Amino acid sequence: MKRFFAFIFFMGILGAVGLGIYYGMTILEKEPPFIRLNSDSFILGRNARIDASVKDGGAGLREVSVFIIQDGQKTLVDTKTFPVKRWWKGSATKTATIDVSFSPKRLGLHDGDGWLLIAAEDASLWNELKGNVSTLKKKVTIDITPPFITVISSTHNIKVGGSGLVTFKVNEPVQEAGVVVGTHFFRSFKGAKENTYSTLFTVPFPSDKKKTKVFIAAVDMAGNKQKRGFYYRILPFSPVKDTIHISDSFLMRKMSDFSQYLDIETDDLLKVFLYVNNKLRSQNNKALLSHCQNVSSGPMWKGSFKALPNSARRASFADYRRYIYKGKEIDNAYHMGIDLASIKNAPVPAANSGKVVFAGDIGIYGNTVIIDHGAGLFSSYSHLEEFTVSKGDTVEKGTIIGKTGITGLAGGDHLHFAMAVQGVFVNPIEWFDKKWIYDHIQKNL
Numbered sequence: 001m002k003r004f005f006a007f008i009f010f011m012g013i014l015g016a017v018g019l020g021i022y023y024g025m026t027i028l029e030k031e032p033p034f035i036r037l038n039s040d041s042f043i044l045g046r047n048a049r050i051d052a053s054v055k056d057g058g059a060g061l062r063e064v065s066v067f068i069i070q071d072g073q074k075t076l077v078d079t080k081t082f083p084v085k086r087w088w089k090g091s092a093t094k095t096a097t098i099d100v101s102f103s104p105k106r107l108g109l110h111d112g113d114g115w116l117l118i119a120a121e122d123a124s125l126w127n128e129l130k131g132n133v134s135t136l137k138k139k140v141t142i143d144i145t146p147p148f149i150t151v152i153s154s155t156h157n158i159k160v161g162g163s164g165l166v167t168f169k170v171n172e173p174v175q176e177a178g179v180v181v182g183t184h185f186f187r188s189f190k191g192a193k194e195n196t197y198s199t200l201f202t203v204p205f206p207s208d209k210k211k212t213k214v215f216i217a218a219v220d221m222a223g224n225k226q227k228r229g230f231y232y233r234i235l236p237f238s239p240v241k242d243t244i245h246i247s248d249s250f251l252m253r254k255m256s257d258f259s260q261y262l263d264i265e266t267d268d269l270l271k272v273f274l275y276v277n278n279k280l281r282s283q284n285n286k287a288l289l290s291h292c293q294n295v296s297s298g299p300m301w302k303g304s305f306k307a308l309p310n311s312a313r314r315a316s317f318a319d320y321r322r323y324i325y326k327g328k329e330i331d332n333a334y335h336m337g338i339d340l341a342s343i344k345n346a347p348v349p350a351a352n353s354g355k356v357v358f359a360g361d362i363g364i365y366g367n368t369v370i371i372d373h374g375a376g377l378f379s380s381y382s383h384l385e386e387f388t389v390s391k392g393d394t395v396e397k398g399t400i401i402g403k404t405g406i407t408g409l410a411g412g413d414h415l416h417f418a419m420a421v422q423g424v425f426v427n428p429i430e431w432f433d434k435k436w437i438y439d440h441i442q443k444n445l
Helices: 002-027 248-257 269-289 428-432 434-442
Strands: 034-037 048-055 061-070 073-081 095-102 112-122 133-142 149-151 157-159 163-170 174-181 184-187 196-202 214-220 225-228 233-235 241-245 312-315 319-325 328-335 338-341 347-349 354-361 367-372 377-387 400-404 415-421 424-426
Touching: 034 112, 034 133, 048 061, 048 112, 061 095, 061 133, 073 095, 149 214, 149 225, 157 163, 163 174, 163 214, 163 434, 174 196, 184 196, 196 415, 248 269, 269 328, 269 415, 269 424, 354 377, 367 400, 415 428, 428 434
Parallel strands: 157 233, 241 319
Antiparallel strands: 034 048, 048 095, 061 073, 061 112, 112 133, 149 163, 163 196, 174 184, 174 214, 214 225, 312 338, 319 328, 338 415, 347 400, 354 367, 367 377, 377 400, 377 415, 415 424
16 A cells, blocks of 8 residues: 555656646747748838738747837837736747738838837746747838829820820839729830830720719839829710611521520520620620730830721611610610621731730620730720631731631621720720821820
8 A cells, every 4th residue: 555655656746747847848948939021022101011920839929019110219010918827838829920000100200211120029937037039120111202193195185985095204113003094993004214104094985974083093112102183184975876676587596506605494585685685795795805904015006907908887886776676675785896897708807916815705706806905905806707816826917817707696797896995895996097096195105
């Protein structure tokens, strides 16, 4: 029995020693916290942000503080403390993300160089109960002055649905610049001179010209934003009203091709048409315009754009179409391009120089080719019987890219030609006019 109690006593002593060693290694550990900055930018603007990760796998974190040092003065930005409920266990917080947003201006800081200082203290009782402390110091630039925008071009008259261009200069490098039209942002491309930018933009159709606001916006490398108004004049545009009669023969000829797009099977060809003319049209417009978003370069085009040779215009841009079936109006839609008809399977030339960004089928538009002309300007060619170019091909003005046809929703052989500026349809007719291009685009460049 004495041996048993002696064994129990010994094991108790051993356990206490082991427990003491365990907690001692935790609470008296000497390893300081590890600090890592998660941001690659060290320019602090009006709305600055510090993103860092702190880790301590021993006693855990007790406190992390962020400071900015400028002109020898240390300014506290933020402090985070972590509870230590049981001193012999340390802190339960082993890792923490320090994500601090602040205004340097409100802290009394000014433009110029400074230092970011992050100090982290763990919950160890080492160092006379003060714990282990680590610091990270990084040189930063404080920039709280928004960029200054100077408008260079002078005449900006633009129709609803038409195109325009403005050129401006910014007094410092920017990460983003462009023109805001209502809810649309049109990105700039760089000019030949330093910190000079040009933006091709449109007032989307339909828009209320009295309510639409247009201004230049720029964001500098520190994230400071600036807006600048400029003189412009929005001219009205009145689309043509058109009536299209839907016949049973048209439904029989074309709608069987589109039944695959419906969510449900139906023999009602009129129902198929209404689905195609509404939901599918909307989906296809988005699909087509998704290839017309980028500002890949400055202008690649040269002079005026080339229309389908020897063709007659069958429909205009933004025509308001009323669809009539057996004497009743069944639907309506805007026609966001122009229809050009020539001979059957007429050769289709590229309207101007550029790069092919799409060649394939797009629902109601059938076989379609889209060309990027630079500066955010694109042209598209639809209802083609066939196309002879591929994505990535470079074409010159007049290069044959395919032949006209009746693919998609076309009722007869023709070319549906459309143009877009950064994902917004624009009136192509303007771009056929050499004088208009000079007065509204080239002069402003």
